[in-house]
Amino acid sequence: MLFSGLKVWTSRSLWIHRLHEGINGGGKARYSSCSPKVCIVGGGPAGFYTAQHLIKARPDVTVDIYERLPVPFGLVRFGVAPDHPEVKNVINTFTQTARHKRCSFYGNVNVGKDLSVTELQEAYHAVVLSYGAEGNRRMGVPGEDLSGVYSAKDFVGWYNGLPSCRELGPDLSCETAVILGQGNVALDVARVLLSPIDLLKKTDITQPALEVLEESRVRRVLIVGRRGPTQIAGTVKEVREMVNLPNTRPDMLASDFEGVKEALKDLPRPRKRLTELMLKTAMETPGEKEHERREKASRVWGLRFYRSPVEILADPERSSRMAGIRLAVNNLEGSGEEARAVLTGEMEDVSCGLIISSIGYKSLSIDPSVPFDSHRAIVPNNMGRIQEAPGLYCSGWLKTGPTGVIATTLNNSFDTVRSMLEDMDSGTLNTSAAKPGSQSINALLENRGVKPVTFSEWEKIDSEEVRRGAAIGKPREKLLTVEEMLQVAGK
Template sequence: MSTCILRAPVSKGFSLQFATTFAKTTSCYGKLGSTAAPQPQVCIVGGGPAGFYTAQHLLKSHKGVQVDVFEKLPVPFGLVRFGVAPDHPEVKNVINTFTQTARQDRCGFYGNVTVGSDVTVEELKQAYHAVILSYGAEGSRSLGIPGEDLSGVHSAKDFVGWYNGVPGNKDLKPDLSAEMAVILGQGNVALDVARILLSPLELLKKTDITAGSLEAIAGSRVRRVLIVGRRGPLQVACTIKELREMINLPGTQPALDPRDFQGLREAVQDIPRPRKRLTELLMKAALEKAAGKEAEREWSLRFLRSPTHILPSPDRSRAAGIRLAVTRLEGSGEHARAVLTGEVEEVECGLIVSSIGYQSLPIDPTVPFDPRQAIIPNRMGRVQQAPGLYCSGWVKRGPTGVIATTMNDSFDTARSVLDDMESGQLDTSTPRAGSCAMHALLKQRGVTPVSFAGWEKIDAVETARGREVGKPREKLVDVRDMLKVASL
């Protein structure tokens, strides 16, 4: 397989007509011209959890369907590979299930193919009976404050991508020279970032964190991490598991202010049990700090604060601090709203990571998109006013929930597709060229797709490299290196 990654210009219409004609002159002709019932051809855009769970349910429930998964990177699994923290290997075990799905004869994988540029959604709709968009949330919510573009300010998406080996983030080079780092947001991703910054090097060396990130963290001077939220202790978005890991992190202590929890012991009596346990754990950690527990590194949760300005260094070349507005709560519980009080405070820091949420982006001008909610408008996964087009995962419902949430959501979309096939709302009576047309089309455009067998070559090299240094894997972080290995 060639390692060429040059992209020829997309030429609509003629190219797909050529590809379909080509398919009819090759081994696909028998399938296209068969008198038997046509094989339903389904395309899934996005090789992450949503894509593979959707494929799994379709293949299990329909013994004749052919499913092709398209992924813009040469490697599959999306946020399971690139979003799960390196020290959470148990969460990545779902890759085994996805691998079983991908190895089925009726499932094809096309890595290194960017839908929207290498091939359009409209071309996919002509080649397949159904197209399911499962490409996730590739953007980050903007802070919308002065100084956000200064060096030293990063989105959590990019920072997580840096230590997890996303090719586009390999050159991030975060400034870890200052003692204080500030993370904006108090969800699980924020705690992941804090934990990676503060973890003992010996723990990280046993994970699949990238070599470059490990080297940078080895020289890090960060000793204190401030995790900032607009609301109070009863509204933190992390789970008790993530919080407990932070509290028990070796060589690190929580620096929580007991005053933040005054009056909460009575308030938690009537709230749901998960929130009650989380708050009680926070209060216990705050009291232990007050009792004098000491450690080399520390982290703290700063409540009722909203960022208003990133403060520049004297030469205005980088971030040197952040200005926070003090807020108060109106209302209670999950619906409490943060209101500005007029007070402000400033914190000196060299690194600022914004963890206020991911968001999906439009993929193609022909696909409906709601810019306010940053999702594709849909009903049970059926894209509105676009027959034959479906969506699943974060682009369907927004960037919320855990992997199990994505699994259930993806199964729902798969059921919608299957129901539409059965009812005739999705017409599968006319043969579609599917993968045969795509092979010809991509070849014509100079695009080299990576098959699942190609990914397994990359996987073998990564795990072998990892064994040499006592890690589960040492990830390739350059697309050119991935393509070279896949072509061996």
């Protein structure tokens, strides 16, 4: 899954409390006579955590959140696996923030298209960019644009109801699927491909995706990584879910685990637990009950290590469609997290009818006025302060790259807010002059024919989705187009 876990550091909670009480470095916080107005671009976890921290830290600040889609919550809504509903509980916290009297949400506003960042800077004392990572990292190999090759971001967006992925229509008529990457997203995709349909029917997976998966002929999923078992990016929870997935059995290569048992003693505890689980699954003879379960399984999954994609192979009869993948076999140089995959010159071909690339997301530039490092796909920043752009800040994946879990995002947003508050307090960020905030922005949007969706209007969408879901025994049935979302919102 994209996000998991929630942990607030005590020292940081204390820091917020001290600011809330008006204490900063042993003295009273120097609030300006003018209430600071801050806008946040992006209504996902980073945006909401940034708003939450700001509202708690300063009783005079007002925060407006602008989101491209009519609906809030970003990757919590569109990235978390449908069978992990507990991870979405953080939406309750975000809802409290959005309902706060000093916070406003404006969905259906595309910054960079409907508004420029410069216009936001003119209306607010500070602008925080938290719009995440909407782009795909490309594999950079021949054939990756062939039919049958999908990015994990798009595939996850398809089954989670992201409007831009509604027409994806993946072809699941093949027996073998290959997933490139071994992070939690890759494991989520493998699990969704192989899960019994009756389990998925109880989740908020979209009905069109459910219908395609019900007809799926995929029976074997290989999850491929360029490094070894001690570098896998997935977590023990996700791997254990694969091990215990009903009607499936694991298929591992003993050669992938040579020397791994001897390396266990030097691994940190979480990594050791994960590696032990994979070793047990791959190498140990299962007990009678587990053996019987595996014998009856009609679906297979396997982790494949030390392999990198070098070419997507075209179908000889249909040249626009893929029919397999050529993998380079690697050796590792170094150990632990720093280990590098080095090509051996050996190749192997795998026949398959579906390839899903889960090698990472990347942020995109939305406005030429904002500095952007296209190589690292982030906004250059120092603790959230965007370099050479006073009054501009960033948080979340745009700040760090697509890494970490929900606790990482929380702390990442916290650091950005701390930088902003320090700048307000020192006068580096001038908040002495009044700014119009949403008043002038709403006038601009009205003139441009843009209809923002407020949080109360989102709650109409929410109620309708829950109603539709209840009618078919699901927690919700998501609206799949922006047009229908706006209609239900009353726009």
